[in-house]
Amino acid sequence: MxxxxxxxxxxxxxxxxxxxxxxxxxxxxxxxxxxxxxxxxxxxxxxxxxxxxxxxxxxxxxxxxxxxxxxxxxxxxxxxxxxxxxxxxxxxxxxxxxxxxxxxxxxxxxxSEPELLEVRSEEALLAYLAEHRVGVILSDQMHRGVFLPQVWESLPEPADFVSHLKRKAGWRSDDWPPGIEVRVFTVTSIRRML
Structure with a gap:
């Protein structure tokens, strides 16, 4: 490998x-x-x-x-x-x-390689994200949503960030389904005009 x-x-x-x-x-x-x-x-x-x-x-x-x-x-x-x-x-x-x-x-x-974040509730995730502006993957058996860390520029509040991410994944913004998995990651990026 x-x-x-x-x-x-x-x-x-x-x-x-x-x-x-x-x-x-x-x-x-x-x-x-x-x-x-x-x-x-x-x-x-x-x-x-x-x-x-x-x-x-x-x-x-x-x-x-x-x-x-x-x-x-x-x-x-x-x-x-x-x-x-x-x-x-x-x-x-x-x-x-x-x-x-x-x-x-x-x-x-x-x-970076996404890492599993052990959180038992949305409140725990929000507390983590208040301190860490990372990329987030939310997933379960049927849904998945991803936001790069750059999304924090337009959604700086953790509650808004997670709400939008859940809707992107196909859940309602007030859902926290059983079995939801949270992974976090960082990026190294470069942006330039053509």
Whole structure:
């Protein structure tokens, strides 16, 4: 089994990952077919399995955000795949167009491995989140919702954060179903205009 990405990418590595995302998206609008990154052209740490999200905004408005929670493929390939998917496959949005490129910002977020958080109630989760601005995954047998830590910028109150996350997952905001599982994670991210 391949070794997982064991520590956060450094700023130079994050810049390389951002460039991969940029090239993947720009390649959608050229006549030449773009290929996935060649693993031998990157530091070994970036070719280990990693999980990422790629978030696209146009004029500051969300245009696409897709990612993976579990490291299953080399990080450079995950970034490439998620960048293309965020541009064309996020069903909440129409596919990105070439006319939007001038106002496009790309954010690459590399996730730490999600850790199970033992909480017995929503109140316990809210108390934890009052002290820790982390990414959160709520799930049970039928539902799952994920918020990256960046969501705290628009939902700074733990109660609002959790309420919106539950609705995103498909629960009512006042639900706390038996068997709900909470996982938390951090990210290392880079955001730049195209």
């Amino acid at each position: 391949a070794a997982l990405l064991s520590q956060n990418p450094n700023p130079d590595e994050m810049a390389q990952l951002w460039q991969i995302a940029r090239d993947a998206i720009c390649g959608l609008f050229t006549d030449a077919e773009t290929s996935p990154p060649q693993l031998d052209q990157y530091p070994a740490r970036l070719t280990r399995p990693g999980a990422c999200f790629v978030t696209l905004e146009v004029n500051g408005q969300l245009q696409g955000c897709l990612g993976s929670l579990v490291a299953h493929t080399p990080l450079v390939l995950d970034v490439y795949q998620k960048a293309r998917a965020s541009a064309c496959e996020d069903q909440r949005f129409a596919p990105l167009t070439s006319s939007q490129l001038d106002a496009l910002s790309i954010e690459v977020s590399v996730l």
